[in-house]
Structure formats: C-alpha cells, structure tokens
Amino acid sequence: MSQSVPQAATRAAAQAATQARRSAIQLLDQILGEGRLLSECLSAGMLDKLPPEDRARAQRLALETLRGMERADRLLDKHLRKNPPLMVRNALRLGTVELAHGAASHGVVNAMVEIIGKHRRHGQLKGLVNAVLRKMAEEVPVEWNRLRVPRLPKWLRAPLVQAWGAPAVAGMELAQFTGAPLDISGKPGLDLTALGGQVLATGSVRLDNAGQVSGLPGYDAGDWWVQDAAAAIPARVLNAQPGEAVIDLCAAPGGKTLQVAAAGADVTACDLSEGRMARVRENLERTGLSATLVVGDALEQAGQYDAVLLDAPCSATGTMRRHPDLPHAKDGSEFGALIELQAQMLAHAWGLVKPGGRLVYCTCSLLPDEGECQVEEALDMFEDMSVNREALLLPGVDPAWVTEEGGLRLRPDFWADLGGMDGFYIACLQKAA
Numbered sequence: 329m330s331q332s333v334p335q336a337a338t339r340a341a342a343q344a345a346t347q348a349r350r351s352a353i354q355l356l357d358q359i360l361g362e363g364r365l366l367s368e369c370l371s372a373g374m375l376d377k378l379p380p381e382d383r384a385r386a387q388r389l390a391l392e393t394l395r396g397m398e399r400a401d402r403l404l405d406k407h408l409r410k411n412p413p414l415m416v417r418n419a420l421r422l423g424t425v426e427l428a429h430g431a432a433s434h435g436v437v438n439a440m441v442e443i444i445g446k447h448r449r450h451g452q453l454k455g456l457v458n459a460v461l462r463k464m465a466e467e468v469p470v471e472w473n474r475l476r477v478p479r480l481p482k483w484l485r486a487p488l489v490q491a492w493g494a495p496a497v498a499g500m501e502l503a504q505f506t507g508a509p510l511d512i513s514g515k516p517g518l519d520l521t522a523l524g525g526q527v528l529a530t531g532s533v534r535l536d537n538a539g540q541v542s543g544l545p546g547y548d549a550g551d552w553w554v555q556d557a558a559a560a561i562p563a564r565v566l567n568a569q570p571g572e573a574v575i576d577l578c579a580a581p582g583g584k585t586l587q588v589a590a591a592g593a594d595v596t597a598c599d600l601s602e603g604r605m606a607r608v609r610e611n612l613e614r615t616g617l618s619a620t621l622v623v624g625d626a627l628e629q630a631g632q633y634d635a636v637l638l639d640a641p642c643s644a645t646g647t648m649r650r651h652p653d654l655p656h657a658k659d660g661s662e663f664g665a666l667i668e669l670q671a672q673m674l675a676h677a678w679g680l681v682k683p684g685g686r687l688v689y690c691t692c693s694l695l696p697d698e699g700e701c702q703v704e705e706a707l708d709m710f711e712d713m714s715v716n717r718e719a720l721l722l723p724g725v726d727p728a729w730v731t732e733e734g735g736l737r738l739r740p741d742f743w744a745d746l747g748g749m750d751g752f753y754i755a756c757l758q759k760a761a
C-alpha cells in the first residue's frame with residue numbers, strides 16, 4: 329500500500345535528521361580521533377553531499393556535542409563497563425547532548441540505534457546503544473544541570489590558569505559552553521536597526537538566534553558583514569583615514585580589510601592562501617568595497633605604508649567559544665612555530681611602516697606568548713617603536729583592559745552578561761617621524 333503524503337514527508341524528515349546525525353558523528357570522529365579542525369573537515373568536502381539545511385544541522389550537532397562532552401561522558405561512564413569504540417562513544421555523546429537540549433527521546437534513541445545497527449564494524453553494539461540511551465533519557469533531565477561547566481583540556485587550561493588565574497578561566501569555560509551570538513560590522517554611517525539586534529558600545533550589532541545570515545536585511549545590499557565584536561576592534565584602533573595607504577598583511581577572510589576599505593583608505597590585502605583569498609574577493613564584491621589583492625607571503629611584501637595591519641596567524645585560542653573543536657583537535661604542539669613566525673612577521677611589518685606611521689599588531693589568541701610578549705620583545709628590539717595607548721581608548725573599551733606594556737587584552741569572559749567576546753590581543757605601535 330502506498331504511503332499518504334504527510335506520512336511520506338514525516339519519514340523523509342526523519343531520514344534527513346538521521347543523516348545529519350550520522351554526519352555529525354563522522355565530524356566528531358575526525359575532530360576527536362584524527363585531530364582535524366571542523367573547518368578542515370568542511371574544506372575537505374565531508375558534508376558536501378548534504379543539502380544546506382542538513383549540513384548546518386550536522387555542524388550544529390557536532391559543536392553542541394563538543395561543548396557538552398564532559399557532562400555527557402560523566403553520565404555515560406556510569407553505564408559503560410568497557411570503553412566502546414570512539415564512533416560508538418560519539419553516537420552516545422551526541423544522543424545524550426541532544427536529550428539535554430530537549431530532543432524527543434524516542435527520536436534520539438531510534439536514530440542512534442539505526443546508525444550503529446547499520447554500521448559495518450559496530451553493528452553488534454546497537455543493543456548497548458539502545459540500553460544506555462534509554463538510561464540517559466531518564467537521567468539527563470535530572471542530572472545534566474547539576475554537573476559542572478565542562479573544563480578545557482589540560483594542555484590549554486594550565487597555561488591559561490597561569491596567565492589569567494583560575495576564576496578568569498572558569499569564566500572562559502562558561503563562555504565556551506554557552507556559545508556565541510552573531511556580531512555584525514556595518515559600513516560607517518549606515519543605520520542597521522532593521523537587523524533588530526543590540527548595538528554594542530564598540531559599534532558592532534549583536535543578534536541572538538540570528539538564523540540564516542544571508543536572509544537578514546541588508547545582506548544582499550552588502551551593508552554589513554559578520555565579525556565578532558572583539559575582532560572589529562583592531563581596525564578601529566588602526567583608525568585608517570580616507571586616502572591613506574594601508575597594507576593588511578594577513579587579510580583573509582577579510583573582515584578587517586572591509587573595515588579599512590569602508591573607511592576610505594587605499595588598502596592592499598595580502599594573504600598566503602589562494603583559497604582563503606577567494607573569500608576576501610567575495611566579501612569585497614558583495615559589499616561593493618575595493619582593495620588591491622595580493623596572494624603571497626607577508627614576509628616578502630615590500631613598500632612603505634601609512635599604516636600596517638598585522639593580524640598574525642596564531643593558536644586562535646581566543647575563538648574557542650565559536651570553535652569548541654579547537655581545544656579538542658589541537659594539543660599545543662604547533663604553537664612554538666607560530667610564535668616564531670609572529671616575531672618574524674612583526675619585524676618585517678615594521679620595515680613597511682613609513683616614518684611617523686603606525687602598525688597594529690593583533691592575534692586572536694589567549695596566550696601572552698602570542699600577544700603581550702611579542703610586543704614587549706619588539707619594543708626592546710626597535711628604538712623607533714613606541715606604543716600608542718590613547719589609540720586603544722575607544723568607546724566601549726574598558727581602560728582596565730590595557731596591559732602593562734600598552735596593548736589591549738580582550739578575553740571571552742569579558743562582557744559576560746552581554747554574551748561575551750572573542751579573545752584578542754591588540755597593540756598600536758607608532759614609528760618615530
């Protein structure tokens with residue numbers, strides 16, 4: 329007998345949801361088993377076969393699972409006598425986190441049993457998955473909120489506690505567990521109230537539950553772009569003026585280039601990555617702004633500029649509330665090489681600043697080695713370099729965030745009641761005339 333139309337539609341929706349869950353588990357396997365970042369999995373085309381809404385759902389499920397993983401493991405471990413294969417554990421974690429977010433228990437249990445039951449190697453574990461998730465359906469509503477806020481892995485927690493103290497790190501962990509709202513930067517002078525968000529003191533507009541970004545008013549017209557409120561501060565500190573020659577040395581995907589171009593400066597945007605530079609090109613096209621694009625090594629750029637922006641490649645530890653995969657995919661072993669590269673880039677960038685010009689150095693890192701220490705060392709090395717503290721004192725910037733050597737330290741635990749901010753370090757370095 330053929331299915332009625334509503335029945336067929338319900339079945340198709342359930343199948344799409346199961347496929348999104350299966351893909352979320354595959355992402356978790358890659359992040360937790362292979363140390364790959366979500367962005368690397370996406371660039372490798374892992375979700376390309378899914379329709380856009382299922383792709384978004386799979387990513388959201390994977391990220392929510394990473395945020396709640398410690399709590400899920402605490403509840404699951406009481407019912408697991410042996411450690412199951414990673415893929416099965418990830419299915420259990422995902423199911424548990426979905427239950428904690430209020431998903432219907434029969435839907436979650438059936439989907440996970442189906443996914444594991446059809447798996448070539450682990451199919452025999454579907455009974456275990458069924459039994460454990462049924463327990464979770466009983467325990468999660470009672471236990472979940474009694475568990476502590478998940479902690480960062482030790483490799484990252486230890487240096488952060490040393491740098492900022494345990495209470496600050498607890499605040500960062502809460503920010504990571506909570507996730508981030510959507511922040512928007514607009515062209516100067518444009519009224520963005522149609523977006524309906526909150527205008528922050530630093531000028532960004534913040535939206536909770538924004539939904540599909542390309543559907544928001546002003547997207548097609550190119551009035552604005554997505555950029556965390558903290559990430560918008562370096563270009564404000566640079567304060568490019570119309571007609572000034574500015575080079576943005578590590579430009580992609582281009583948020584800061586757009587800000588500098590929108591200020592009317594003559595911008596050269598450089599990035600080593602051809603693929604990431606395509607994003608800068610798209611962003612410029614959509615917003616109708618212009619910049620000269622150079623795909624190349626920042627260390628090989630020449631010339632003299634009124635202002636240089638160096639948003640150096642870094643650990644990206646400041647972005648973990650948006651990218652909860654990062655602390656799980658990485659172990660800190662690559663950071664030494666990045667710290668050396670940042671010092672080389674800072675020294676080279678200094679040579680591109682005209683006498684009397686300025687360099688804004690920034691990293692989206694929480695590690696002082698990538699921020700405060702780099703600037704301290706540069707100040708020791710270059711006699712014609714001084715810090716401009718006044719440039720940091722913008723609307724919405726708390727003077728308490730200015731550091732001893734004269735930079736700005738932004739942390740995810742700041743603005744806790746507004747929804748947090750990414751971690752950043754920013755310094756404005758002035759060259760003697």
Ligand SMILES: C[S@@+](CC[C@H](N)C(=O)[O-])C[C@H]1O[C@@H](n2cnc3c(N)ncnc32)[C@H](O)[C@@H]1O
Pocket residue numbers: 577578579580581582583584585598599600601604624625626627639640641642692
């Ligand atoms: C933190 S991201 C830049 C974000 C960007 N400024 C923005 O606001 O959208 C760092 C960038 O540095 C680029 N990069 C890494 N090594 C580089 C090098 N040697 N020369 C130029 N760009 C480099 C990376 O491709 C990456 O796009």
